[in-house]
Amino acid sequence: MARIASLAEAVGELVHDGDQVALEGFTHLIPFAAGHEIIRQGRTDLTLVRMTPDLIYDQLIGAGCARKLIFSWGGNPGVGSLHRFRDAVQHSWPVPLEIEEHSHAGMANRYVAGASGLPFAVLRGYTGTDLPKQTDTIKPVSCPFTGEVLTAVPALNPDVTIVHAQRADRKGNVQLWGITGVQKEAVLAAKRSLVTVEEIVDELEPRPNAVTLPGWVVTMVAEVPQGAHPSYAHDYYVRDNEFYKQWDAISRDRDSFGQWLAEIR
Amino acid sequence: MARIASLAEAVGELVHDGDQVALEGFTHLIPFAAGHEIIRQGRTDLTLVRMTPDLIYDQLIGAGCARKLIFSWGGNPGVGSLHRFRDAVQHSWPVPLEIEEHSHAGMANRYVAGASGLPFAVLRGYTGTDLPKQTDTIKPVSCPFTGEVLTAVPALNPDVTIVHAQRADRKGNVQLWGITGVQKEAVLAAKRSLVTVEEIVDELEPRPNAVTLPGWVVTMVAEVPQGAHPSYAHDYYVRDNEFYKQWDAISRDRDSFGQWLAEIR
Amino acid sequence: MTYTTDEMMTVAAARSLRDGTSCFVGIGLPSTAANLARATHAPDLVLIYESGCIGAKPGQLPLSIGDGILAETADSLVSVPEIFNYWLQPGRIDVGFLGAAQLDRHGRINTTVIGDYADPKVRLPGAGGAPEIATACKDVVIIVRQSKRTFAERLDFVTSAGRPSMIITDLGVLRPRDGEFVLTQVHPGIEVSQAIEATGWPLRVSADLSTTEPPTPSELTALRRLTG
Amino acid sequence: MTYTTDEMMTVAAARSLRDGTSCFVGIGLPSTAANLARATHAPDLVLIYESGCIGAKPGQLPLSIGDGILAETADSLVSVPEIFNYWLQPGRIDVGFLGAAQLDRHGRINTTVIGDYADPKVRLPGAGGAPEIATACKDVVIIVRQSKRTFAERLDFVTSAGRPSMIITDLGVLRPRDGEFVLTQVHPGIEVSQAIEATGWPLRVSADLSTTEPPTPSELTALRRLTG
Numbered sequence: 001m002a003r004i005a006s007l008a009e010a011v012g013e014l015v016h017d018g019d020q021v022a023l024e025g026f027t028h029l030i031p032f033a034a035g036h037e038i039i040r041q042g043r044t045d046l047t048l049v050r051m052t053p054d055l056i057y058d059q060l061i062g063a064g065c066a067r068k069l070i071f072s073w074g075g076n077p078g079v080g081s082l083h084r085f086r087d088a089v090q091h092s093w094p095v096p097l098e099i100e101e102h103s104h105a106g107m108a109n110r111y112v113a114g115a116s117g118l119p120f121a122v123l124r125g126y127t128g129t130d131l132p133k134q135t136d137t138i139k140p141v142s143c144p145f146t147g148e149v150l151t152a153v154p155a156l157n158p159d160v161t162i163v164h165a166q167r168a169d170r171k172g173n174v175q176l177w178g179i180t181g182v183q184k185e186a187v188l189a190a191k192r193s194l195v196t197v198e199e200i201v202d203e204l205e206p207r208p209n210a211v212t213l214p215g216w217v218v219t220m221v222a223e224v225p226q227g228a229h230p231s232y233a234h235d236y237y238v239r240d241n242e243f244y245k246q247w248d249a250i251s252r253d254r255d256s257f258g259q260w261l262a263e264i265r
Numbered sequence: 266m267a268r269i270a271s272l273a274e275a276v277g278e279l280v281h282d283g284d285q286v287a288l289e290g291f292t293h294l295i296p297f298a299a300g301h302e303i304i305r306q307g308r309t310d311l312t313l314v315r316m317t318p319d320l321i322y323d324q325l326i327g328a329g330c331a332r333k334l335i336f337s338w339g340g341n342p343g344v345g346s347l348h349r350f351r352d353a354v355q356h357s358w359p360v361p362l363e364i365e366e367h368s369h370a371g372m373a374n375r376y377v378a379g380a381s382g383l384p385f386a387v388l389r390g391y392t393g394t395d396l397p398k399q400t401d402t403i404k405p406v407s408c409p410f411t412g413e414v415l416t417a418v419p420a421l422n423p424d425v426t427i428v429h430a431q432r433a434d435r436k437g438n439v440q441l442w443g444i445t446g447v448q449k450e451a452v453l454a455a456k457r458s459l460v461t462v463e464e465i466v467d468e469l470e471p472r473p474n475a476v477t478l479p480g481w482v483v484t485m486v487a488e489v490p491q492g493a494h495p496s497y498a499h500d501y502y503v504r505d506n507e508f509y510k511q512w513d514a515i516s517r518d519r520d521s522f523g524q525w526l527a528e529i530r
Numbered sequence: 531m532t533y534t535t536d537e538m539m540t541v542a543a544a545r546s547l548r549d550g551t552s553c554f555v556g557i558g559l560p561s562t563a564a565n566l567a568r569a570t571h572a573p574d575l576v577l578i579y580e581s582g583c584i585g586a587k588p589g590q591l592p593l594s595i596g597d598g599i600l601a602e603t604a605d606s607l608v609s610v611p612e613i614f615n616y617w618l619q620p621g622r623i624d625v626g627f628l629g630a631a632q633l634d635r636h637g638r639i640n641t642t643v644i645g646d647y648a649d650p651k652v653r654l655p656g657a658g659g660a661p662e663i664a665t666a667c668k669d670v671v672i673i674v675r676q677s678k679r680t681f682a683e684r685l686d687f688v689t690s691a692g693r694p695s696m697i698i699t700d701l702g703v704l705r706p707r708d709g710e711f712v713l714t715q716v717h718p719g720i721e722v723s724q725a726i727e728a729t730g731w732p733l734r735v736s737a738d739l740s741t742t743e744p745p746t747p748s749e750l751t752a753l754r755r756l757t758g
Numbered sequence: 759m760t761y762t763t764d765e766m767m768t769v770a771a772a773r774s775l776r777d778g779t780s781c782f783v784g785i786g787l788p789s790t791a792a793n794l795a796r797a798t799h800a801p802d803l804v805l806i807y808e809s810g811c812i813g814a815k816p817g818q819l820p821l822s823i824g825d826g827i828l829a830e831t832a833d834s835l836v837s838v839p840e841i842f843n844y845w846l847q848p849g850r851i852d853v854g855f856l857g858a859a860q861l862d863r864h865g866r867i868n869t870t871v872i873g874d875y876a877d878p879k880v881r882l883p884g885a886g887g888a889p890e891i892a893t894a895c896k897d898v899v900i901i902v903r904q905s906k907r908t909f910a911e912r913l914d915f916v917t918s919a920g921r922p923s924m925i926i927t928d929l930g931v932l933r934p935r936d937g938e939f940v941l942t943q944v945h946p947g948i949e950v951s952q953a954i955e956a957t958g959w960p961l962r963v964s965a966d967l968s969t970t971e972p973p974t975p976s977e978l979t980a981l982r983r984l985t986g
Contacts, residue, residue: 001550001574026809026810026824026838027809027822027823027824027825028809028824028826028829051838052886071884072884072885072886073883073884073885073886073887074881074883074884075882075883075884077785077821077822077823077824078785078786078821078822081881081882081883082883085881086880086881089878089881090878090879090880090881101870101884101885102885103885103886103887103888103889103890104808104838104842104885104886104887104890105842105843105846105847105887105889105890108838108839108842108843109839109842109843111839112839112843115615115616115620116615116616116619116620117389117619117620117621117622117666118387118388118389118415118619119408119410119411119413119415120387120408120409120410120411121387122383122385122386122387123383123842123843123847123890124382124383124847124890124893124894125889125890126889127889127893127919128866128889128893128916128918128919128920129885129889129916129917129918129919130870130875130915130916130917131870131885131889131917134875137410139409139410140409141406141409143384143385143417143419144385144404144405144406144417145384145385145402145404145417145419146384146385146419148384150383150384152408152409152410154408154410154411173605178826178829178835179809179810179811179824179826179828179829179835180810180835180837181809181810181824181837181838182837182838182839184616184837185616185837185839188616188620188622206473206474207473208471208472208473208475209471209829209835210473211837212605212606213606214576214584214585214605214606216552216576217622232826234826234829238826239821239822239825239826241821266778266802291581291582291596291610292581292594292595292596292597293581293596293598293601316610317658336656337656337657337658338655338656338657338658338659339653339655339656340655340656342557342593342594342595342596343557343558343593343594346653346654346655347655350653351652351653354650354653355650355651355652355653366642366656366657367657368657368658368659368660368661368662369580369610369614369657369658369659369662370614370615370618370619370659370661370662373610373611373614373615374611374614374615376611377611377615380843380844380848381843381844381847381848382847382848382849382894383847388614388615388619388662389619389662389665389666390661390662391661392661392665392691393638393661393665393688393690393691393692394657394661394688394689394690394691395642395647395687395688395689396642396657396661396689399647438833443598443601443607444581444582444583444596444598444600444601444607445582445607445609446581446582446596446609446610447609447610447611449609449844450609450611450844453844453848453850474601474607476609477833477834478834479804479812479813479833479834481780481804482850497598499598499601503598504593504594504597504598506593
């Protein structure tokens with residue numbers, strides 16, 4: 001049974017300096033509030049894992065929380081670049097950022113292996129690309145039956161995974177719907193997990209296209225309305241596309257980012 | 266877009282002598298009517314694939330349709346043995362039956378590999394069992410990162426998969442709900458597929474716990490009300506537990522089975 | 531209240547399950563015992579069936595591991611590949627509750643063949659989920675009626691090879707000591723000699739042999755409500 | 759009706775999609791073109807987004823590949839691992855529709871870095887779904903504005919290496935001939951010299967060079983309704 005706590009308490013207890021941390025949510029249900037709480041609590045040396053770093057990791061990287069990034073696509077969707085991510089990679093600001101780079105298919109399969117208790121996953125991937133030259137977590141593997149050579153990627157098992165969902169009940173059973181991305185796998189792959197939710201309800205009524213995570217595979221649940229803003233929560237609020245566009249200007253130089261950071265802190 | 270046809274037409278067109286055929290449905294939604302149609306059309310030399318052969322394959326085996334069985338659990342659930350399966354293995358009646366035997370986890374992963382376009386799947390399985398001594402489709406595979414030895418099983422890609430679902434629309438989009446077992450994987454792994462449905466409707470309204478198979482991955486759809494009887498169709502009819510019990514007597518000797526067969530034919 | 535040896539076995543098996551844990555449930559005796567535990571001392575026991583039902587709460591006993599009542603009452607309903615890969619395989623389930631057609635002194639199970647594999651005397655159903663349930667769950671408990679035929683000196687085939695912590699029978703309870711299952715508990719009214727007689731290997735008896743508490747009236751009432 | 763070069767490009771890309779086929783859609787220009795096809799000559803085109811939306815039917819253009827409208831209108835909504843493993847990887851999708859930051863004469867794409875990987879001049883977003891979209895779909899089409907910077911003599915990094923059948927730009931269409939992309943089509947009003955000038959490698963021109971049909975009023979109306 002998941003423990004229900006405040007966001008500050010949950011992040012304080014579950015996220016430690018130096019941890020490998022995955023905050024997942026594929027465009028939808030991105031756990032922004034939890035990201036801001038990590039910044040507020042001043043965590044450092046984190047290895048951040050996420051398929052699409054998005055604004056949330058641009059913020060954590062700019063705030064100096066991260067030592068390393070494991071990812072597959074680091075842009076501002078529909079807008080352009082992630083300037084804090086760029087600044088860290090190109091100029092080591094505010095601290096150097098090591099990167100471990102994959103494709104979406106590779107990252108998704110790394111979570112699947114993690115959730116499945118396997119050390120690696122097999123895919124048809126990275127064919128003809130330069131990624132295996134730069135990323136040592138991409139290796140060939142042969143089929144024991146046909147001899148065909150395929151690609152292997154190692155499991156991801158984050159110290160802690162954080163996701164946002166629409167609802168939980170009082171036992172910490174969690175329900176999310178709409179685009180559910182890789183969240184189930186990311187939670188099941190992790191050693192500890194935190195789910196922030198729009199609301200805690202008495203009963204989770206069944207819904208189409210819903211994923212339910214039983215409370216006994218979730219460590220902590222925190223009620224955080226609007227916890228995915230400026231991304232969206234299906235049936236609660238829409239994506240704040242304006243903020244995504246504004247972020248381009250806010251993040252473009254270190255000073256304006258510093259102002260944003262001071263307000264968050 | 267799937268083609269909508271009669272059951273006889275669909276089986277006639279899709280199932281050929283000598284084919285590898287998977288009829289799936291885990292306790293729920295077992296495509297019995299399609300199995301009976303295969304018997305009626307006198308198909309022979311089939312390689313039958315199914316996690317739980319159940320009464321449906323006991324019938325096909327007793328009718329002499331099968332040359333080989335690929336499976337993981339061959340019993341009459343809650344009742345006892347499959348007598349026609351036993352008679353075929355123990356006494357080659359009515360024809361010899363080759364078997365290829367796995368565990369549920371192995372079979373499920375073989376379908377997953379098939380659906381994923383991979384030649385094999387990796388699992389932690391068969392540890393300490395005698396199965397790898399008898400089944401040459403179980404082999405060791407090493408993790409390229411940790412060196413750990415795990416188990417590999419080859420993909421299943423049936424010539425044709427047949428499943429039963431609650432509904433389809435007129436474009437052949439298929440919806441099934443309740444226990445959905447391994448049906449999605451079995452259909453996606455197959456070269457051709459047939460879905461029998463309780464009813465064809467104008468619109469598939471969204472439902473909790475539903476799997477939707479788009480019409481463009483289904484070859485043919487046939488409307489067959491009660492097509493899963495004596496298994497059940499969630500929200501349509503319950504399992505005919507009495508028939509499962511009666512089958513024990515019907516199938517126990519060749520004569521009474523022969524009478525049943527004459528009626529089906 | 532009087533009770534049968536089967537009822538004693540089921541009650542003893544139910545008691546072995548702690549509240550708040552998760553249990554991967556085989557059909558038949560294991561399912562009856564796990565549902566009895568949920569109906570008595572372990573209301574928050576999480577029942578998991580290989581058909582993909584997680585947290586099933588059937589009011590009546592299911593006849594198969596895929597009954598509709600399991601799906602309707604589950605906290606979460608997943609595919610069969612998912613139940614094996616994401617839920618069983620990583621070792622996140624506390625107890626595997628299994629039956630057996632034949633087992634040996636090491637707690638290994640045969641549900642495949644009696645006789646030679648290529649030319650069997652009796653062809654049994656086969657492995658099902660058991661090989662992986664027996665090795666992936668943190669703990670494994672076997673529930674089986676004890677007889678010379680079932681408790682075999684030698685298995686014709688090893689279907690599952692886990693490390694069970696307990697074998698619960700209609701006569702008593704066996705636990706591993708120095709790599710071999712020995713009798714550690716007899717049910718009320720059962721003689722040690724009966725258990726020895728019903729075992730195909732020379733059954734050793736633990737020095738600290740105890741006697742099972744008989745079923746309480748409330749345990750029996752709950753069990754009969756489930757099975758009735 | 760007058761139109762922009764971007765509109766011509768999008769219309770040309772839309773026309774390349776046949777009705778009743780399936781298309782794995784990247785965000786931006788590819789998504790606009792695929793939705794235009796669905797709104798015009800290909801109402802039964804199946805749009806597949808990497809967010810897990812199969813058969814999405816958005817009335818308005820989505821801004822990201824994970825907009826709510828894609829989920830709400832999809833025939834089937836699946837997880838991200840499933841979209842890559844069960845749908846993309848086996849090659850069951852007819853066309854992959856991709857954009858590019860930089861590409862070479864072989865149709866290989868760079869969306870990773872400009873300059874040295876370890877110490878890049880410009881860090882680009884990276885691979886996303888492109889490496890597997892480019893190799894797993896039966897056919898691949900690239901939609902990209904043509905310029906010397908984008909159409910590079912040499913890539914600093916190969917992010918995706920498929921075998922596209924077409925590169926559709928704001929100036930014309932390139933197709934592979936003897937292992938190299940050559941100009942096979944120019945849009946109305948575009949000079950061959952403009953296309954050569956906007957290409958970083960010595961662009962060859964096909965002997966059977968043709969001119970694209972200009973956008974019809976109904977194509978333009980449909981496009982402007984989508985983007986407006």
